[in-house]
Amino acid sequence: MNLGQATIKDIAKALNVSPSTVSRALKDYPGISEETRKKVKDLAEELNYRPNAVALSLRQSKSFTLGVIVPEVVHFFFSTVISGIEEGALVNGYNVILCQTNEQYEREVKMVDTMISSQIDGLLVSHSRETKDFSHFKRLLDRNFPIVFFDRLPEIENTVSVIVDDFMGAYDAVAHLILQGYRDVLHLAGPKNLKISEQRLSGYRKALQDAGLPVREDRIIPCPNGTLEESQTHCSLLFSGTDRPDAVFASNDMAAAGAIEALKALGISVPETVGVVGFSNWQFSSMIAPPMTTVAQPGFEMGSRAVSLLLQCIESGKYNPTTEVLPTALIPRASSQRKK
Amino acid sequence: MNLGQATIKDIAKALNVSPSTVSRALKDYPGISEETRKKVKDLAEELNYRPNAVALSLRQSKSFTLGVIVPEVVHFFFSTVISGIEEGALVNGYNVILCQTNEQYEREVKMVDTMISSQIDGLLVSHSRETKDFSHFKRLLDRNFPIVFFDRLPEIENTVSVIVDDFMGAYDAVAHLILQGYRDVLHLAGPKNLKISEQRLSGYRKALQDAGLPVREDRIIPCPNGTLEESQTHCSLLFSGTDRPDAVFASNDMAAAGAIEALKALGISVPETVGVVGFSNWQFSSMIAPPMTTVAQPGFEMGSRAVSLLLQCIESGKYNPTTEVLPTALIPRASSQRKK
DNA sequence: TCCATTTACGCAAACGTTTGCGGTGACGAT
DNA sequence: ATCGTCACCGCAAACGTTTGCGTAAATGGA
Numbered sequence: 086m087n088l089g090q091a092t093i094k095d096i097a098k099a100l101n102v103s104p105s106t107v108s109r110a111l112k113d114y115p116g117i118s119e120e121t122r123k124k125v126k127d128l129a130e131e132l133n134y135r136p137n138a139v140a141l142s143l144r145q146s147k148s149f150t151l152g153v154i155v156p157e158v159v160h161f162f163f164s165t166v167i168s169g170i171e172e173g174a175l176v177n178g179y180n181v182i183l184c185q186t187n188e189q190y191e192r193e194v195k196m197v198d199t200m201i202s203s204q205i206d207g208l209l210v211s212h213s214r215e216t217k218d219f220s221h222f223k224r225l226l227d228r229n230f231p232i233v234f235f236d237r238l239p240e241i242e243n244t245v246s247v248i249v250d251d252f253m254g255a256y257d258a259v260a261h262l263i264l265q266g267y268r269d270v271l272h273l274a275g276p277k278n279l280k281i282s283e284q285r286l287s288g289y290r291k292a293l294q295d296a297g298l299p300v301r302e303d304r305i306i307p308c309p310n311g312t313l314e315e316s317q318t319h320c321s322l323l324f325s326g327t328d329r330p331d332a333v334f335a336s337n338d339m340a341a342a343g344a345i346e347a348l349k350a351l352g353i354s355v356p357e358t359v360g361v362v363g364f365s366n367w368q369f370s371s372m373i374a375p376p377m378t379t380v381a382q383p384g385f386e387m388g389s390r391a392v393s394l395l396l397q398c399i400e401s402g403k404y405n406p407t408t409e410v411l412p413t414a415l416i417p418r419a420s421s422q423r424k425k
Numbered sequence: 426m427n428l429g430q431a432t433i434k435d436i437a438k439a440l441n442v443s444p445s446t447v448s449r450a451l452k453d454y455p456g457i458s459e460e461t462r463k464k465v466k467d468l469a470e471e472l473n474y475r476p477n478a479v480a481l482s483l484r485q486s487k488s489f490t491l492g493v494i495v496p497e498v499v500h501f502f503f504s505t506v507i508s509g510i511e512e513g514a515l516v517n518g519y520n521v522i523l524c525q526t527n528e529q530y531e532r533e534v535k536m537v538d539t540m541i542s543s544q545i546d547g548l549l550v551s552h553s554r555e556t557k558d559f560s561h562f563k564r565l566l567d568r569n570f571p572i573v574f575f576d577r578l579p580e581i582e583n584t585v586s587v588i589v590d591d592f593m594g595a596y597d598a599v600a601h602l603i604l605q606g607y608r609d610v611l612h613l614a615g616p617k618n619l620k621i622s623e624q625r626l627s628g629y630r631k632a633l634q635d636a637g638l639p640v641r642e643d644r645i646i647p648c649p650n651g652t653l654e655e656s657q658t659h660c661s662l663l664f665s666g667t668d669r670p671d672a673v674f675a676s677n678d679m680a681a682a683g684a685i686e687a688l689k690a691l692g693i694s695v696p697e698t699v700g701v702v703g704f705s706n707w708q709f710s711s712m713i714a715p716p717m718t719t720v721a722q723p724g725f726e727m728g729s730r731a732v733s734l735l736l737q738c739i740e741s742g743k744y745n746p747t748t749e750v751l752p753t754a755l756i757p758r759a760s761s762q763r764k765k
Numbered sequence: 766t767c768c769a770t771t772t773a774c775g776c777a778a779a780c781g782t783t784t785g786c787g788g789t790g791a792c793g794a795t
Numbered sequence: 796a797t798c799g800t801c802a803c804c805g806c807a808a809a810c811g812t813t814t815g816c817g818t819a820a821a822t823g824g825a
Contacts, residue, residue, distance in 0.1 A: 773820085787804105
């Protein structure tokens with residue numbers, strides 16, 4: 086029980102005026118005498134009055150609260166995005182209520198439901214890996230409820246969203262490997278039903294093609310879980326054979342790290358024999374041995390851009406479909422640079 | 426505008442009954458005919474009725490929302506705790522609204538304020554590094570508002586809190602170094618006004634004393650920022666001198682990693698010449714070279730325990746001061762084990 | 766002195782929900 | 796015909812706030 090928080094009524098009663106007067110006095114509305122205004126404000130100050138946001142929400146059908154749905158919180162990229170969202174929300178006077186789906190579709194659906202009943206003003210979503218049916222979002226959009234998607238785009242037409250340029254990121258990474266003299270690049274691909282995986286794969290393909298190199302389908306290994314072990318298993322198998330690639334481009338840093346581990350274990354030197362490039366620029370990527378080349382994604386910026394777009398929708402009442410694409414940046418480190 | 430969400434009133438109007446009847450029918454209260462009950466429930470289902478949580482909050486002075494205040498979101502340990510909080514809240518039907526202070530006192534105070542006006546039912550707090558005045562929490566506690574502190578304890582008597590056994594963690598770490606034959610252990614200490622830093626320092630001291638080794642005050646270097654660079658700077662200076670320690674125990678993994686970097690740069694081999702142990706078991710600690718010995722903190726468990734304690738306070742209305750201490754676990758890896 | 770205007774405030778409804786209390790009608794018993 | 800007993804339902808208030816409208820007193824002008 087939140088005992089003792091002063092309300093407008095309390096102030097009104099104490100001053101023998103009506104709640105309306107107090108409300109108007111506090112907000113400097115016209116039609117209130119200087120004297121009353123001062124008395125009200127002084128007492129409000131003294132009682133440490135804070136408006137009850139819940140009552141305001143109910144009254145105004147606006148909660149100044151945004152919902153955020155992410156697959157995981159313990160995740161360098163997503164936590165960075167969340168941080169950006171937090172900041173953006175704060176400066177605009179919004180609160181953030183947070184949910185993680187743990188990559189589970191059912192939880193995602195449920196969370197959307199509870200958030201809606203919490204009367205959030207808008208939703209920021211990066212959907213789960215399992216999600217193939219997007220009707221729980223579609224329903225809301227059809228009702229004109231504002232949702233901004235980030236990083237992972239749903240299969241819905243005409244949404245407002247923010248992504249990074251996964252295609253170019255991948256392209257740059259692979260082109261960089263080729264420039265370094267690597268010719269046979271293995272791709273550790275992400276979950277198939279994620280657009281980002283698709284895009285990164287396309288970038289990989291295009292870079293090879295542009296360099297006149299063949300695209301071998303057996304050089305594309307799906308690593309849907311994105312764990313270190315998964316990629317390690319695949320790589321140690323593949324690099325013990327005779328038909329070995331001479332480089333690895335992984336769809337995420339974890340997989341890349343797994344590849345490095347596997348290569349180390351096999352006694353294959355990185356980057357001399359095999360070059361490795363990851364994706365995301367996770368914290369650890371600069372700290373492992375050798376420091377890993379990777380593609381940086383502007384997570385914080387993605388978060389703040391997403392909030393901006395969402396607030397724009399909320400405040401204008403319009404939902405103008407756009408997809409904002411943030412640039413990636415290749416961070417060249419030792420793992421992909423052959424000593425000259 | 427959240428257009429078209431059906432309300433109890435809508436159902437009532439459509440069925441020509443009163444809102445009260447609808448409310449009772451939906452909740453299976455007695456005194457409603459089977460027929461009416463069914464009609465109400467069917468229509469509610471059809472209209473996809475969801476109770477308006479805001480109205481409920483206002484009516485019941487209970488929001489089923491918890492506030493969480495952390496210094497940073499992009500932080501392996503804190504994001505793990507947040508994850509635990511999330512889960513705990515979810516299974517108990519609570520929402521979580523999240524704020525990061527960025528280690529700034531002023532923001533902390535402000536956040537507490539806005540959360541209170543959002544009518545949260547309780548607060549979970551790990552205070553900022555800057556915070557020395559805890560009156561913004563004290564005020565609430567005095568009013569019987571439930572707060573559970575985690576990881577970083579405020580200087581307030583009789584709180585409910587969850588911490589890890591920083592003392593023992595540090596003790597174990599240093600004892601381990603000594604057992605490995607290291608004799609002159611440097612301590613990279615955390616921010617002085619954090620209890621955790623104090624505790625870890627005490628553990629360090631005690632372990633040295635118990636082993637009959639001297640505690641040299643000049644072997645205790647404060648690293649208040651906890652960045653890689655900070656520790657790197659200190660260590661490269663210290664280890665270029667002649668009076669060199671032969672081991673490093675850092676108050677956090679980042680600092681330890683900085684030490685390793687500095688040592689590598691100086692051509693000093695880890696662990697052969699100098700052993701290094703960190704604190705927290707951040708993700709990267711197992712992946713750097715050499716894999717780093719560190720002290721694991723049960724972040725997720727801390728989060729879920731903190732929620733449990735908070736909900737207990739909320740639901741019982743009682744605030745029984747306790748400090749729950751979770752065990753740490755030394756994770757021995759290469760960085761501290763001399764080859765035999 | 767009287768009317769018109771302004772100043773300063775209160776009433777009441779509304780947001781969506783819950784709940785104590787009261788009321789209506791049907792029915793059986795007397 | 797009267798009464799009591801149910802089963803079923805509605806009224807109204809309440810949570811804290813805002814706001815259109817109404818109204819009293821005070822002021823101004825003639």
